Amino acid sequence: MANNNSIKTKLIYTFIAWTISGLIFFPILWTLITSFKTEAEAISASPSLFMFDWTLENYEDVLARSPYFNHFWNSIVISIGSSILGLLIAIPAAWSMAFVQTKRTKNLLMWMLSTKMLPPVGVLIPIYLLFRDFGLLDTKVGLVIVMTLINLPIMVWMLYTYFREIPNEVLEAARMDGASIGEEILYVLLPIALPGIASTLLLNVILAWNEAFWTLILTAANAAPLTAFIASYSSPEGLFYAKLSAASAMAIVPILILGWFSQKQLVRGLSFGAVK
Amino acid sequence: MATTNSRALARLMLVPSVVLLLAWMLVPLCMTLYFSFLDYNLLSPGTEEFIGFMNYEFFLTDPAFFESFFNTLLLVGGVLLITLGGGIGLAILLDQAIWGRNYVRIMVLAPFFVMPTVSALVWKNMLMNPVNGLFAHFANWLGMTPIDFFAQIPLLSIIVIVSWQWLPFAALILLTAIQSLDREQLEAADLDGAGPFSKFYYIVLPHLSRAITAVILIETIFLLSIFAEILVTTSGGPGYASTNITYLIYTQSLLQFDVGGGSAGGIVAVIIANIVAIFLMRLIGKNLED
Structure with missing residues (x-):
């Protein structure tokens, strides 16, 4: 019974910790993801987290220009x-x-x-x-x-x-x-x-x-x-x-x-x- | 005999560090002090003239000084409040038994390693831009009018960005401190029927007091000199709304070429930092004795 309870608390704490740390890390994650988008997709009003055409052209552009x-x-x-x-x-x-x-x-x-x-x-x-x-x-x-x-x-x-x-x-x-x-x-x-x-x-x-x-x-x-x-x-x-x-x-x-x-x-x- | 020898040698080995730091500190500082008494503009070289405390008078009575002094206080105070509050919360959270703690810690720590110009630009464009930023998209989605962060609340926006950069530092230092807490003390408190708040207030917080002081003083030293975040987001504007003392002196000396006025400002900044430094030195001095 007590064991069950402690697993429950652990689950709750884990959930809170992952949510908060995810929010803190988000600007970096978002930057990394956006770097693989086209410019049009990058400013899209309904931005997508993963479902877009991944491209390396931005990296090529930065290196070339x-x-x-x-x-x-x-x-x-x-x-x-x-x-x-x-x-x-x-x-x-x-x-x-x-x-x-x-x-x-x-x-x-x-x-x-x-x-x-x-x-x-x-x-x-x-x-x-x-x-x-x-x-x-x-x-x-x-x-x-x-x-x-x-x-x-x-x-x-x-x-x-x-x-x-x-x-x-x-x-x-x-x-x-x-x-x-x-x-x-x-x-x-x-x-x-x-x-x-x-x-x-x-x-x-x-x-x-x-x-x-x-x-x-x-x-x-x-x-x-x-x-x-x-x-x-x-x-x-x-x-x-x-x-x-x-x-x-x-x-x-x-x-x-x-x-x-x-x-x-x-x-x-x-x-x-x-x-x- | 050998001891005298090695003592002399030991002193010799200190020389490079001491001489370099002495030169780095004293030479420019004396020059700044000297310039601060001159009427000296880079645009009209050769016309330098001794004018006593005039530069200080101008600098200290300039409304821009008051505004930027106040902004500096708000910036330092606001960031300290957010990072300490958030840092204590995060430290307690990360101290609990959770799955994947190492990954959580890595994510929390990451912003500290992002260079200031990158974090300022990412926040400015991709998150806070009133048209294409993610916050604007989110506001539109909720049917609200997006905030033009750097026009409407420039200083607060910078406080948010800087807090994001420094939260990891506070959390990491406080977590390190909390991990050295005596668990038996907490268990004893449990047996005595202490609730979570009284445990926090009477056991955890006193234990953290030293680490909290360290965070406050170290962050203050760095936060007094915030520069890049202001340069790439608002350039101090609108007006002087997001100018701090560091940025004010930069504009005065390198954009308006007023060496005298900028130097007087520099000396004022040194005096302000010294007041903070005295407290920090006391804290660390105590630590050396342990």
Whole structure:
């Protein structure tokens, strides 16, 4: 009797959960579906969920009419480039703070976090002018620099919380065996911390891929990543829903897949370890 | 001996991060501060002139500032309200025994990974468009007049879009927190005959308080700087109806080329963010001590 009851509650909860999550996911699903419709079907007053002639022509159109792959490549270079560069700078710092703690370590961490809170508009004009004067406007190099800097505090923090979980004895043992600091990091720390480092990399690739303040302001045609490319579709309405959907799908699907792998790290990284 | 050595080396390894962040924070910030005291327009270079606090006076007494300050508050407050309320509900729901929880979680989480320009455009065109959007079709089907979202309720429409993007984040953090709740406590409450509401109010909510504070403060930091969603949907309009402080400063400095005025606005934005930041740092500072 009780068992029957609990199955009933489970059924009700399951139904509610699937309905709500379906509604939340719907705009994405709708975009994916619309990307396979013709433009006429895309704006039809009685839209169909599955019963239409599926077509790939929107994808062909988007690829033919715009340098989609240039923007895709820019997104890849900017997000992966800045994440790797960030790791190279952040790993030594995180090692130092996690294993050679001083009285000032905590303050230093807090200060790094505080740089993340500087609103971008506070430095908008100087960055814009400096970029103009150094010829960095609309270049991938410029954006890699900016992305590295805005994500560096998150990287140091995430790596720090992962490194803290590694017992100091492991590293001391290596030191006793006469390993230099470089060898210690390279051969002992990195292999143990590899999952943590990989998650840090993943989360930062996602954050940089989706960043939409600096990428919109500092790029034009050449270095524009997908965020800026999609923004160019904001021009007045017309018969372009299907193409907009195809372009959107190509911009979000790669990162959606990466994102689903990094759920747990997301909580940890974005809450700066406040919630684990 | 070895310790002194490794300590010195450890300090050396901190140098790149510290120097870069220091440069990234201080150099532009000092420049912004300096520009904010100048009469400096990019269209008339070479005529810069020191004018004291004039830019601040203009910026802070401009009706556009009040409107965008108010809009910023509404935007941040509205999104926080929706994402926290919805997030707590979702977290409790996903914590129940349900079939296919992993799939549900994946669907709920998805909007967070959609880039802001895509989500804004998808909502603007495919859902909220007054002629061809899905909501308009739905309204017509019900025999109602479709709402012209971005003309009639521009700020509310942006609040809805941004809430959709941030709901997953709140839900995920709160779910993570709720899963660490001591089940025995709830069972004990059951035995004592506590109803679902008193269990929620006296056990679940206090347990979540830290996670809720974290969500509020982290979201606030990001929400104060909402930009792309406004740029691609309303461009701040009609009038200043959906302009927030970030967007106001952007129009002033990069569209009207008023470096001085934009810089003064930037400094004001930094001060507002600092007030929020102080609370966030306290919260996380406490966490470091555990």
